[in-house]
Amino acid sequence: AQSVTQLGSHVSVSEGALVLLRCNYSSSVPPYLFWYVQYPNQGLQLLLKYTSAATLVKGINGFEAEFKKSETSFHLTKPSAHMSDAAEYFCAVSDRGNYGQNFVFGPGTRLSVLP
């Protein structure tokens, strides 16, 4: 069974500072990994995904994530936070060739950006 942990339910950064949101996964097979963002009262929007191509994945809005197999991690970063980045961020894992029950979300990290 797969699982996802996100260290820190709430992260605060100053505008212009580095954003680092942590995600660690557990999977018995090489996984697909995703980061989603959710703004208040909105659905989830895909930020980026790892599907076994390059280990450094670039996404929308200046975000990127690096897949590190040895650390079973897929941390999300952005060099300079913007006020509009304040949202809830979910890491998700899916084993290959499956969907539904095998698409597992982490508990989420709420990002606050301080002026």
Next chain:
Amino acid sequence: DTEVTQTPKHLVMGMTNKKSLKCEQHMGHRAMYWYKQKAKKPPELMFVYSYEKLSINESVPSRFSPECPNSSLLNLHLHALQPEDSALYLCASSQVGQAVGGYTFGSGTRLTVV
């Protein structure tokens, strides 16, 4: 068209009412999903449809009844709900059998049961 459209955006219903949530996508995806999301929690899977057939029901109470009339539409019929069913209901779609593309989510329906 890369969107999943959900209607209505907000719904308030009494415990004796019958209402329906609607989801539509035109991306050619043949897997569609209903998720329930409570505040400050990740989405929880309710139902999965694959090729218009129900493939997964995550032990959801019968007061929630899904329907997939065609490959583009997904409905969730609601009857005799409880206040604890108040939540954001999210629809999503994806390719079947391949998680590589991830899921595309709609904006959700905010349901309040009074």
